[in-house]
Amino acid sequence: MAELFLASASPRRRELLAQIAVPCVTQIASIDETPLPAEPAAVYVERLALEKARAGLRALGERADAVVLGADTAVVLDGRILGKPADFAESREMLLSLSGRSHQVMTAVALVGTGRESSRVVTSEVSFRTLGEAEIEAYWASGEPCDKAGSYGIQGLAAVFVNHMQGSYSAVVGLPLCETAEMLGQFGIACWQLPAQGGV
Numbered sequence: 001m002a003e004l005f006l007a008s009a010s011p012r013r014r015e016l017l018a019q020i021a022v023p024c025v026t027q028i029a030s031i032d033e034t035p036l037p038a039e040p041a042a043v044y045v046e047r048l049a050l051e052k053a054r055a056g057l058r059a060l061g062e063r064a065d066a067v068v069l070g071a072d073t074a075v076v077l078d079g080r081i082l083g084k085p086a087d088f089a090e091s092r093e094m095l096l097s098l099s100g101r102s103h104q105v106m107t108a109v110a111l112v113g114t115g116r117e118s119s120r121v122v123t124s125e126v127s128f129r130t131l132g133e134a135e136i137e138a139y140w141a142s143g144e145p146c147d148k149a150g151s152y153g154i155q156g157l158a159a160v161f162v163n164h165m166q167g168s169y170s171a172v173v174g175l176p177l178c179e180t181a182e183m184l185g186q187f188g189i190a191c192w193q194l195p196a197q198g199g200v
């Protein structure tokens with residue numbers, strides 16, 4: 001029976017797996033998250049998800065019964081990757097650039113076991129209403145944006161910024177649950193309703 005390890009420090013990803021009744025153990029291994037020159041956003045998030053999962057498996061000593069899940073989320077505006085804001089100035093700049101228009105959120109999920117890898121990228125479209133300077137300031141003061149790609153959390157206070165979204169809500173929060181459940185099943189890890197289809 002395969003055991004699932006989560007190569008993520010994100011509390012959102014742990015909560016999302018718990019939401020579909022998938023038990024996991026955290027196994028974080030840090031990697032360099034710098035984009036390669038001219039690397040397209042979808043390629044970047046998939047590479048990072050795979051690298052996080054591979055680093056997690058290495059840290060486990062390549063345990064034969066281990067499956068490691070890595071994920072990465074980026075907010076993408078006109079092809080430009082918006083990561084986490086370093087400070088208020090960067091957060092303000094990001095939110096003003098997202099104000100009154102739509103952007104993509106790309107989340108990659110990767111599963112890595114010994115001799116086996118699988119990954120997928122899910123892209124969602126999110127639209128923001130026009131944002132005001134005062135609320136951007138108040139939002140930063142709330143502490144919510146600092147550890148989130150694009151400087152917002154759709155699941156939190158920033159819900160009031162979103163006037164439309166198309167795609168996978170759970171992917172925007174950090175993990176596309178429909179796709180993740182299917183991939184886990186293929187690696188021998190069942191969620192609440194799917195029988196596992198195979199082992200590692």
Ligand SMILES: Cc1cn([C@H]2C[C@H](O)[C@@H](COP(=O)(O)OP(=O)(O)OP(=O)(O)O)O2)c(=O)[nH]c1=O
Pocket residue numbers: 007008009010012013052071072073074075105147148149150152153154155172173174
């Ligand atoms: C757009 C958006 C992002 N996010 C979060 C999800 C991710 O945690 C974070 C993007 O950063 P990531 O680098 O994908 O993840 P992380 O550093 O938090 O965790 P780890 O690399 O250890 O797995 O932004 C939200 O919580 N809500 C949102 O609406």
